[in-house]
Amino acid sequence: MALLEIKNVSRRFGDFTAVDDVSFTVESGEFFTLLGPSGCGKTTLLRMIAGFDLPDSGAIVLDGVDLRDTPAEQRPIHTVFQSYALFPHMTVAQNIAFPLRMAGKADDEVRTRVREAVAQVKLDKLEQRYPHELSGGQKQRVALARGLVNRPRLLLLDEPLGALDAKLREQMQIELIRLQRGVGVTFVFVTHSQAEALALSHRIAVMNHGVIEQMDEPDKLYGFPKNRFVADFIGNVNMHEATVAATGGTLTLELGTLGRIAAPSREGVKAGTGGVFVIRPEQVSIRAAAEASPDPNQFEGVVNDFLYIGDVTTYIVDLPDGKRFEALLPNSAPGRAKFFEVGDHVRLSWKAEAGAFLDA
Amino acid sequence: MHADTSTRTRSGRLTQWLVSGPPFVFLCIFFLVPAAIMVVASVRYPGEFGALAPLFGGRPGEDSGITFENYGVFFGDWIYAQIFAKSFGVALATTLICLVMAYPVALLIARSPRKYRDLMVLLCVLPFASNFLVRVYAWMIILGPFDLLFSRFAVIVGMVYVHLPFMILPLYTNLEKHDPALLDAAQDLGANAWNRFWRVTFPLSLPGIFSGSALVFIPVLGMFAIPEILGGKDDWLVGNLIKESFLGTRDWPFGSMLSLMLTAAVLAIAAGAAWLAKRGVARA
Ligand SMILES: Nc1ncnc2c1ncn2[C@@H]1O[C@H](COP(=O)(O)OP(=O)(O)OP(=O)(O)O)[C@@H](O)[C@H]1O
Ligand SMILES: [Mg+2]
Numbered sequence: 001m002a003l004l005e006i007k008n009v010s011r012r013f014g015d016f017t018a019v020d021d022v023s024f025t026v027e028s029g030e031f032f033t034l035l036g037p038s039g040c041g042k043t044t045l046l047r048m049i050a051g052f053d054l055p056d057s058g059a060i061v062l063d064g065v066d067l068r069d070t071p072a073e074q075r076p077i078h079t080v081f082q083s084y085a086l087f088p089h090m091t092v093a094q095n096i097a098f099p100l101r102m103a104g105k106a107d108d109e110v111r112t113r114v115r116e117a118v119a120q121v122k123l124d125k126l127e128q129r130y131p132h133e134l135s136g137g138q139k140q141r142v143a144l145a146r147g148l149v150n151r152p153r154l155l156l157l158d159e160p161l162g163a164l165d166a167k168l169r170e171q172m173q174i175e176l177i178r179l180q181r182g183v184g185v186t187f188v189f190v191t192h193s194q195a196e197a198l199a200l201s202h203r204i205a206v207m208n209h210g211v212i213e214q215m216d217e218p219d220k221l222y223g224f225p226k227n228r229f230v231a232d233f234i235g236n237v238n239m240h241e242a243t244v245a246a247t248g249g250t251l252t253l254e255l256g257t258l259g260r261i262a263a264p265s266r267e268g269v270k271a272g273t274g275g276v277f278v279i280r281p282e283q284v285s286i287r288a289a290a291e292a293s294p295d296p297n298q299f300e301g302v303v304n305d306f307l308y309i310g311d312v313t314t315y316i317v318d319l320p321d322g323k324r325f326e327a328l329l330p331n332s333a334p335g336r337a338k339f340f341e342v343g344d345h346v347r348l349s350w351k352a353e354a355g356a357f358l359d360a
Numbered sequence: 361m362h363a364d365t366s367t368r369t370r371s372g373r374l375t376q377w378l379v380s381g382p383p384f385v386f387l388c389i390f391f392l393v394p395a396a397i398m399v400v401a402s403v404r405y406p407g408e409f410g411a412l413a414p415l416f417g418g419r420p421g422e423d424s425g426i427t428f429e430n431y432g433v434f435f436g437d438w439i440y441a442q443i444f445a446k447s448f449g450v451a452l453a454t455t456l457i458c459l460v461m462a463y464p465v466a467l468l469i470a471r472s473p474r475k476y477r478d479l480m481v482l483l484c485v486l487p488f489a490s491n492f493l494v495r496v497y498a499w500m501i502i503l504g505p506f507d508l509l510f511s512r513f514a515v516i517v518g519m520v521y522v523h524l525p526f527m528i529l530p531l532y533t534n535l536e537k538h539d540p541a542l543l544d545a546a547q548d549l550g551a552n553a554w555n556r557f558w559r560v561t562f563p564l565s566l567p568g569i570f571s572g573s574a575l576v577f578i579p580v581l582g583m584f585a586i587p588e589i590l591g592g593k594d595d596w597l598v599g600n601l602i603k604e605s606f607l608g609t610r611d612w613p614f615g616s617m618l619s620l621m622l623t624a625a626v627l628a629i630a631a632g633a634a635w636l637a638k639r640g641v642a643r644a
Contacts, residue, residue: 050548072547085545089563098559102550146549 001064003028003186004049004154009058011044018044020210021058026154026188031180033189035197036207037233042190045207046156049188051075062153073102078152082159084143086131092142093118093127099150117145120179137168144176148183157189161196173199194234198222206230222280227360231278238284238325242277242357244269250352253277257321261297262352269357279355281326286315289345298349301325303340315340317348395623402430402617410610430617440601440618444625447597450512451580454519458527458576459569461520466531466568467561470538477536484528492522496589503590514590515597519580526579527572534568535561570633578626598622 002025011019019041026032034042047053049060051072060067067075078099086095096117100110118127121141131139140160147155161169161176177200180187191197197204198218205215206229214226225231228239242263246252247270251263255277263277287293289300301317304324308331315327327348329339340346405413405423414424434440469480487495499518503509508517538561546556584599598618605615 052544052547073550073552077548079545079548081541081545083539083541085539085541087542087545087560098546098551099549102555150550 002026003030003063004188005059005061006045006049007059007061009045009048009055009060011041011048011053012056017210019048019055022207022210022212023058024205024212024215026186028186029184031177031187031189031200031202033191033197033201033204034207035191035194035204035233037192040207041210042192042207043158046079046158046188046190049154050077050079050156076153077156078147078150078154079156079158080143080147080160082162084131084139086139086142086146088131091128091130092123092134095131095142096145096149098146103150105150113149117149120148120182121145121175136164137172140164140172144179148179148185151183152185154186154188157187159191160189161191169196176200198234206233208233224356225278225358227358228276228278231356231358236281236326237278238281240277240323240325242275244271244273244275244357246271251357253357255321258299258319258323263355263357264353266357269359273359275357275359277355277357279325279350281314282312282328283350283354284325284327285349286317286327286329286340287347287349288340289347291347293347293349295349296352297354298347300345300347303342303344303346305342306340313339315346317346319348395620398616398620402613402620403428404613406611406613410606410612412612430614433614434617434621443596443598443601444621447581447599448625450516450519450597451577453516454523454580455527455573455577457516457520458524459573462524462527462531462572466528466535469528469532470535481529481532484525488525493585493589496522496586499590509590510592510595512591512595515587515595518586518590519583522583522586523576523580526575530572530575531565531568534565538564570636574630574633578630581622581626 004026006022006024009019009022010017022041022045034045036042044053048055051067051070054068062075062077087098090098093114096114097110100113105113114127118124121144123138123141123145126134126138131142134142140163143160147157161172164172173196189197189200198221201218203215203217204221206213206221208229214221214230216224221230222234225234225237231237232239240255240258242253242255244251245254245260247265249265251265251269253261253263255261261277285293285295299319301319303315304318305316307314307316310331312328312330315329317325317327319325325348401412403426404415405425405427407413415426416424465484469477469484472480496518499514499521500509503514503517508514542560542564543556546560551559581597582599582602583597584603587595587597587600602615602618602622605611605618
């Protein structure tokens, strides 16, 4: 049985629907992420799971029990808030002890559990500090320890890394994974950063305008996006209007005046269907126009610009029909940071198995 | 280099004087000088028709010079200690009752939608728009029919009524600043309504409680109008004694001495409260 079941949950504010008929399940021990742009309803959904808000329709079920009549303080669900919400009048140790005290644990147990939790998030020696004496990363750890110390069935994290700088963020991501594997608590994590979602999660639900667009494992989500929104939101993607010219072992697509390409076939697609062809920049090979490519799909173009990022260079290439495609070239050889200059004639090519046709 | 630092310190010192100078002058004029005048007055003899007898060269048969007689009287008779104790008792009772009554009101305002808060605060201070004595006399009309007038009870009712806004305002100012996310966090971590109040809201409001208490306690100590109007002869407080010394028996030195003793007692209590508040703030 799934640990958490969200069944057809909707929440409306006036005539605005913030969460629209959302359903999903979270398994025990899973690191589940809700990913979506600002305002798509992530926090609203999380508040309903925590018990601060009730769905207008639908049910939230934990361990087979409908939570509708369980107030927030009685749900075995704890939250790590984006603002941390540490109690300013309590020390680190008192903050972490709070859920244990509320659960009526004996002093002895409180002491040992707090000590364990403090060690787990590497806050030794800071137990007697007050929150205003801590750095952002340290506050983050206290909030995590406080959320985990009473071993909730479910830990909700609402953009917990949002306030940290890039370096610390990366470090905390690694610690978060380690912590989650270590304690075995189920995480429901909210973020609007696709990179963070891909790096951390077992499964990701991509939300937009209150609905779930796609729910999958990170590699499936990145490799096989179901629609334009997901393809565009997760990672970078080249898009081109396309019409299906022929079906069969591979799809034949008509890319406007550019000509025909071969693309992976998809079930239920008929000739004449309109949509878009999407392909990731790293799947597009780039070479000098004079060089031949073995790939079935190839177009000549002119380098419009390039972005030297360090590990890779992204080339922005103008195609003959005026559309722009991006292609990635890894900078694996030292001293060969860039191959092409602006204005160079290049050949873009990709395999028949690369990319996808999307009609949604 | 050396000259540079010395000018910087000199100009720094000048800035410091400009900043702390005016408050210092203010304190001198409005606190230290009057206090000094009172100290001197309390060790002089009363004049024949009020005011003070001359320090030097009084006429024969008239007292002049310096005397500590007033302090002797004060410490020589239990009645003064009793009246002081009674006054502090009334002030303490008033403060506690105000606290208990003001807390829910302040909490209600602080948790109301922002657009209503100013209106509610305005309603709390609206009674100030009418004359203080009129409002106290109104209580005579209210309490009269119940045969409750001229009693300690009536005095405390009047005191609480007049001073309640002074407790509500600092409490509200404090409570309004609390981060609502803290209550969500407490509830999320298993705290019921009582624990959310007792473990989060209350400790964070201690500074507000201390300043509100000071704003009620200290004025109540010196209040003479309310005991005079609503209290019986038995309910005279220090304020009444002082007023009577100046306006009734016209013994200015004795009144000055009483005022000084009251100031000393209030300062002692304020110092204690400040110390407690500082500990509260340090924890908050
Ligand atoms: N109490 C409320 N009353 C009215 N509208 C609300 C309320 N709470 C949320 N909304 C609206 O619902 C939508 C979803 O809000 P929500 O906070 O869930 O977004 P989010 O996905 O968490 O965004 P972010 O990434 O910016 O935190 C927003 O358009 C917001 O304005
Ligand atoms: Mg949010």
